[in-house]
Amino acid sequence: MSELLLRTTSSLHESIREELLRRIRSGTYAPGSPIPSTSMLTQEFSVSPITIKRALRDLQAAGALVSVAGKGTYVKEQTRILRTLNVTAPLLDETKIQLISITREKISDPVMLAMDPPKGAMLCVRKIIFADGGPLMYDATYLSSDVDDEIVEEFGQRFVTAALNRHGIHLVNTDLIIDAAPATGKVEEVFAIPTGYPMLRRFYKLRTNDPEVTVFGVVQAPFDLLACSVSFPLKAAASTSASSKRVASKPKKRRASK
Incomplete structure (x- = not known):
């Protein structure tokens, strides 16, 4: 022994x-x-x-x-990719997309329901995003089921937001929810991981300049494969704070004694 x-x-x-x-x-x-x-x-x-x-x-x-x-x-080779949380920018160089399916179904995930999606069936586009020869992310995107067929045909080659942008539908607002949860269903097969393996999930709601087109979705990746970063501009806040300090430091004028 x-x-x-x-x-x-x-x-x-x-x-x-x-x-x-x-x-x-x-x-x-x-x-x-x-x-x-x-x-x-x-x-x-x-x-x-x-x-x-x-x-x-x-x-x-x-x-x-x-x-x-x-x-x-x-x-397991511990290779983690750090990605900035910017849904309008390309993911990575040499990224490839594999279309899994385009179906019509209702959103049922409890987390995504917090984003107030439509109650009826939506167009659901499922894809695998590959980088460095292996799967990086599993993406399920939901949008209006009456989107033009011409746009739908592009979903196999482009990200949904990129396809919409080519047709004059641009993003104007993004809401995100990031959490972690055990792997279930299709992602186990995609990433060759056991049931319950921890996954990083990013839920999104994308409003566009077309009031009829709002995009919902969730991107999933194993917790040790993908990390996300975010940057908040604070210059305006710092400038306001500095101005407040200058005003506060000015001596108050005394009233002349009568």
């Missing part, structure tokens, strides 16, 4: 999990490389396969390992 099991711990699988994590961080198991099979780890640590699988499952949920069906378990 490995010496690590002699340590005081609450359970065997936690000890094994921490040892495997130590090996990953030290480079013993390099990023992108396979780790030993369950049977090999079972023999090394003299524990049951169930204990090993529990430790591996924990490390997958934490983003340290990724399981590839039919091949094995690999150390």
